[in-house]
Amino acid sequence: MIECVICKHRKVKSGLVSISLERDDYLIFLTRFPADICKNRGEYYLNESVTEYLLNCPKEAVNKAIWATWEYYIRQLINFS
Secondary structure, eight states, rough: OOOOOTOOOEEEEEEEEEEEEEETTTEEEEEEEEEEEEEEOOOEEHHHHHHHHHHHHHHHHHTTTOOOTTTTHHHGGGGGG
């Protein structure tokens, strides 16, 4: 079980989080990512697959100037949960 690095409690729940990333002059806001969320402090923890996707997705979005709703991308994340 995951332990919160802030409060050291092991009380986490599965949920969806929003994440903002900056690259160059762009701010990319992504919503509805699966994560484990600390019930005490709200800190969230992403699994390795989601983190890898997040690191690559903004590059693609900026390079192709994709400005669409996140619903297009969330379909690909269903397999990460």
